[in-house]
Amino acid sequence: MLDDRKLAVLRAIVEDYVATEEPVGSKALVERHALGVSPATIRNEMAALEEEGFIAQPHTSAGRIPTDKGYRLFVDRLSGVKPLTPAEQRAIHRFLDGSVDLDDVVDRTVRLLAQLTRQVAVVQYPSLSRSKVRHIELLALTPSRIMIVLITTNGRVEQRVVDCPGPVSEVLLGDLRSRLNATVTGIGLAETPEALAELSLAFVPEDRPPVAAIVTTLLETLAERRDERIALGGTANLTRFSSDFPGMVVPVLEALEEQVVLLRLLGEASDPTELTVRIGRENQGEEFAAASVVSVGYGDGDTAVAKLGVLGPTRMDYPGTMGAVRAVARYVGRILAEA
Amino acid sequence: MLDDRKLAVLRAIVEDYVATEEPVGSKALVERHALGVSPATIRNEMAALEEEGFIAQPHTSAGRIPTDKGYRLFVDRLSGVKPLTPAEQRAIHRFLDGSVDLDDVVDRTVRLLAQLTRQVAVVQYPSLSRSKVRHIELLALTPSRIMIVLITTNGRVEQRVVDCPGPVSEVLLGDLRSRLNATVTGIGLAETPEALAELSLAFVPEDRPPVAAIVTTLLETLAERRDERIALGGTANLTRFSSDFPGMVVPVLEALEEQVVLLRLLGEASDPTELTVRIGRENQGEEFAAASVVSVGYGDGDTAVAKLGVLGPTRMDYPGTMGAVRAVARYVGRILAEA
DNA sequence: ACTTGGCACTCGATCTGCGGGAGTGCCAGC
């Protein structure tokens, strides 16, 4: 049913279509690829491939273009991941080394990905929920306004201001600070609520209201920020593909400004260390019917803390894009592990 | 030379062209505006206006469209700043209240501006250099790796990691922390270098290398971040104007991804509390020949700490856009002052 | 049984020519 030659033809169609952006016909195929048979034979194979839904004609008497199903088969069975050229490798290093803090790393990564793949790049900030508390600092702006600064192991810093009911003494603040740090330092953020629940009981009753206010806000911060932040770049590349998204550029751009949509695009994929490719309608949302997303998790060391990826037209260079995404994710992970 | 009627005609041309996006002819003008004269008279006035360079014809026997010079006259003398509707006012409040931290304020502001004006929004982060130090925290990750956390009065938090030559005792760290805070808290960041120059001399010689390392990094942080960060939003709106930027959408989008270009667009304008309008080629860069930028400074209280604005086609609704930009800037300023 | 060359056919893309319409500039008259 799917003999080797059919697969070879499909591969050739995908590659040619990606390269030329034009429906590819039987004659062009035998000319550009050494298939060893005549156009007529290819036409028969193509008819079969169309029958099974791997390719389609935009209109009668035009060449064929791959369908989502065709691309799917291509990435699953016909293509590998193209390693980057040494020049590209060097570009990654040059670009990412010298990042000064987490924001900077994310910022540079998103630019780098956009530049490397010439597509839209999406990078999720390392998540709070999967990281650990490194330090908590309490800071009295006024006697009753307390600023909480939360520093996590992956370099993120969160801050929040609390208005306490009544003044808080420096002594109490110092006490609370050391207890907080003793309690939560080094444990995962996800476990903090239980750990902090009993904390206010350790204080004398008259100190409990301000302590409770501070702890509550701290917990809120952790919970709130579980909805992640996402950086986006290279949207200019999208307009280069306006022909691929007939009339869809605006909806796509609008959708991309919604964090929620971006999160969904990066996906809650099964194994986050594995490259994920979502093709066309495999993505949620009608506006992404002609788009593919290549994403992968990245992290410091072995556990993935967030995802990054690129979005482009279904007609994209999958091997190259996958190679770039994977290489960038690995290098970012290494940088995070060092910091 | 520029009598009242000519000005009225120019105003009518600008308003009609902005509304319809089509060159406006003499007949349409007298129909839509009560000018009290005949088309023929208007034609004479238009010929004069064209002579002086305020309007132009895209081609012979077409209507007129305003030139950059025409728009300039319009915003300088013919139009005011349109106040927002109560509904829009409420939208601003609803959107910006409930911001949790500085990043969040900037993020919401840029979305709000984009939505309100339906154009590309640009918001500069409140600058470090014009703010003051609220607190400096030092934190030993390992005995010789020190994290510096810098909190400014406008809510920005910067962090940096320093590798010191040899271990730093907790006592020394505490000492340095209190001295640092005593020295720099409350003074402008711009003055910190002088204030910190002598600091290491207060320590015994064997402690000076780590102290110097930390102080140096701290100073670097202040200096580095003087190149500002900028948030961008509503790029989708740009594509709605692709007809206004024939073939220029991609260059513009690419330019907008360069921080440097954005900074230049917001401009080092004279009086930052004043609304600034840059029309067409008044902007630096060939790609912005068909774009206008409306910007204004904003700040906590009376001093402007950064700028924000929008970018759109020269054919934009200047009074409305100016109103929206001004209103948002004021409200953001108020929020920053509260925090 | 598969492959091949030939052939008629389809259909989008491109070019052409041809009004229609909007708008202008100018002029003569009020």
Added chain:
DNA sequence: GCTGGCACTCCCGCAGATCGAGTGCCAAGT
């Protein structure tokens, strides 16, 4: 100085003709 009239210009949209790439099918060859 304003107005109506008029000839002129040029863009835009439409219909038809042409072109060419590509297909499907069939009969013949290996």
